[in-house]
Amino acid sequence: MAGENKLGISVLWKTEDWLAVWLGFLIIILILGGLTVTLPKFKWTTDGEFAQLAEGKAPEVTAFALQATQKGETGVATSAALLQTALAGKDRKAVGDAAKALADAAKAAKDKDIKKKGGAIAKLLGDNAGALLPKVFAAANLTGSLILLVGLLAVASLGIVLLGRNIGSFLVGFPAVFVLAWLAQFIAGNFTINDYGIEYVLWCLFLGLIVSNVLGLPQWMRPAVQTEYYIKTGLVILGAGILFGEIVQAGMYAIVQALLVITVVWYFTFWLCKKLDIDDEFSAMLSSAVSICGVSAAIATSGAVRGDPKKLSYVTSVVLICAVPMMVLQPIIAKMTGMPDLVAGAWMGGTLDTSGSVVAAGALVSETAMKIGVIVKMGQNVFIGFAAFFLAVWWAYKESAHLPGGQKPSAMEIWDRFPKFVLGFMAASVLFSFFLPGDMVNATKSTLSGLRTWWFALAFTCIGLETRFSELASLGGGKPALAFVIGQGVNIIWTLVLAYLIFGGALFPPPPM
Numbered sequence: 001m002a003g004e005n006k007l008g009i010s011v012l013w014k015t016e017d018w019l020a021v022w023l024g025f026l027i028i029i030l031i032l033g034g035l036t037v038t039l040p041k042f043k044w045t046t047d048g049e050f051a052q053l054a055e056g057k058a059p060e061v062t063a064f065a066l067q068a069t070q071k072g073e074t075g076v077a078t079s080a081a082l083l084q085t086a087l088a089g090k091d092r093k094a095v096g097d098a099a100k101a102l103a104d105a106a107k108a109a110k111d112k113d114i115k116k117k118g119g120a121i122a123k124l125l126g127d128n129a130g131a132l133l134p135k136v137f138a139a140a141n142l143t144g145s146l147i148l149l150v151g152l153l154a155v156a157s158l159g160i161v162l163l164g165r166n167i168g169s170f171l172v173g174f175p176a177v178f179v180l181a182w183l184a185q186f187i188a189g190n191f192t193i194n195d196y197g198i199e200y201v202l203w204c205l206f207l208g209l210i211v212s213n214v215l216g217l218p219q220w221m222r223p224a225v226q227t228e229y230y231i232k233t234g235l236v237i238l239g240a241g242i243l244f245g246e247i248v249q250a251g252m253y254a255i256v257q258a259l260l261v262i263t264v265v266w267y268f269t270f271w272l273c274k275k276l277d278i279d280d281e282f283s284a285m286l287s288s289a290v291s292i293c294g295v296s297a298a299i300a301t302s303g304a305v306r307g308d309p310k311k312l313s314y315v316t317s318v319v320l321i322c323a324v325p326m327m328v329l330q331p332i333i334a335k336m337t338g339m340p341d342l343v344a345g346a347w348m349g350g351t352l353d354t355s356g357s358v359v360a361a362g363a364l365v366s367e368t369a370m371k372i373g374v375i376v377k378m379g380q381n382v383f384i385g386f387a388a389f390f391l392a393v394w395w396a397y398k399e400s401a402h403l404p405g406g407q408k409p410s411a412m413e414i415w416d417r418f419p420k421f422v423l424g425f426m427a428a429s430v431l432f433s434f435f436l437p438g439d440m441v442n443a444t445k446s447t448l449s450g451l452r453t454w455w456f457a458l459a460f461t462c463i464g465l466e467t468r469f470s471e472l473a474s475l476g477g478g479k480p481a482l483a484f485v486i487g488q489g490v491n492i493i494w495t496l497v498l499a500y501l502i503f504g505g506a507l508f509p510p511p512p513m
Contacts, residue, residue: 043128212464227312231459253511276483295316300422320463344369382429
């Protein structure tokens with residue numbers, strides 16, 4: 001048995017896994033207790049982009065005004081007509097004001113379709129009318145960014161001190177990591193980039209890779225490159241957003257699909273890795289990344305098998321790079337083939353590796369596809385904890401088989417191997433699903449989601465910072481990447497078949513969405 005037993009009770013504050021649990025819950029408790037956090041805003045739309053958006057939406061607004069008139073919603077029809085005039089005048093501020101008036105009128109509408117459609121049109125045009133680039137660099141937004149930097153640094157530093165790491169060096173390097181994560185979210189906040197669904201995680205990785213492979217990672221910055229520390233804390237906060245009640249909206253459909261995808265794809269990918277002579281540790285991380293939910297699953301698996309950090313960086317880099325073409329091509333394929341919205345959503349939710357990419361890709365098909373995709377993705381996320389537990393048990397038995405006498409591992413050894421931050425993830429999910437009032441969950445959802453994004457942004461930036469292409473090329477000679485691509489190909493096909501069988505009405509009536 002390893003390090004945890006030697007530390008005794010101090011394991012609770014001297015290991016990264018446990019500290020991620022306490023720090024994650026510290027943040028959750030502070031937000032539940034009423035702490036107000038003003039997160040930086042990154043959305044910006046150029047005048048040219050807004051003009052193009054306005055021109056494209058004008059016919060829809062005209063048709064909507066007519067529809068509102070026919071349904072007797074005179075207040076909405078009047079506001080829609082004013083929005084038409086503002087769009088024709090190409091005055092960005094006037095469009096924003098008219099969109100706000102339409103939003104207010106839509107709220108008062110009696111017809112549900114008019115209320116929903118009017119609200120959506122008003123939000124899209126209103127949000128983008130006000131998304132001016134100078135606002136991102138305004139004093140208030142930059143001050144909020146600075147305050148957030150200090151807050152994140154304070155929380156992260158607490159853990160660094162308890163872990164016995166060099167706090168002075170960490171304090172020097174952390175602001176640089178934060179700035180890169182800030183720049184990545186700024187780039188991702190652009191209207192066109194956001195419309196294509198190119199998420200902040202990819203820009204974090206990209207900027208980190210530029211620094212590490214082109215400029216070279218400075219020595220003073222290295223102590224702040226703490227990938228697993230950041231992502232484990234973010235995963236604990238992620239648990240607050242995995243609500244069982246929302247998953248049940250699709251009945252057991254999402255759970256059934258998730259189980260069948262994880263089981264078949266995991267074992268196929270692991271079998272393929274062994275055929276390519278990839279070691280067990282690497283194989284387990286690749287298999288979990290393909291079959292469950294990408295980077296989060298790879299991190300949990302790495303903890304269970306005590307994986308090599310370089311191999312984990314390899315897996316996460318491959319996951320993020322492969323996500324880009326999938327995110328672009330899958331909605332196109334769904335539309336070209338006339339795929340039902342429920343099937344398209346279930347397909348993308350079961351194959352794309354982050355909730356953000358599922359939202360972006362699903363929205364390109366329809367709102368229904370986006371909703372079912374997110375529910376299916378959450379259904380897969382639920383299995384992170386279970387997968388980590390089973391892998392910890394399996395790995396403990398696997399390693400004990402090589403010991404003299406083949407002694408079976410004790411329960412304590414299995415516990416020692418289990419990634420403790422997963423307990424925090426599961427506890428947060430249970431707390432927010434069953435014990436907190438719905439109003440409190442809804443009131444804190446946005447802030448916790450934003451803070452989780454920041455911890456993930458720091459982590460993905462660090463993945464790029466510690467990834468060097470020369471080192472990746474030397475790991476397995478390209479075989480792990482080949483295994484991942486083939487495994488993902490099987491995942492795409494198998495999940496599509498299941499989506500048709502489960503959500504397409506072949507085996508069960510389609511769920512009402």
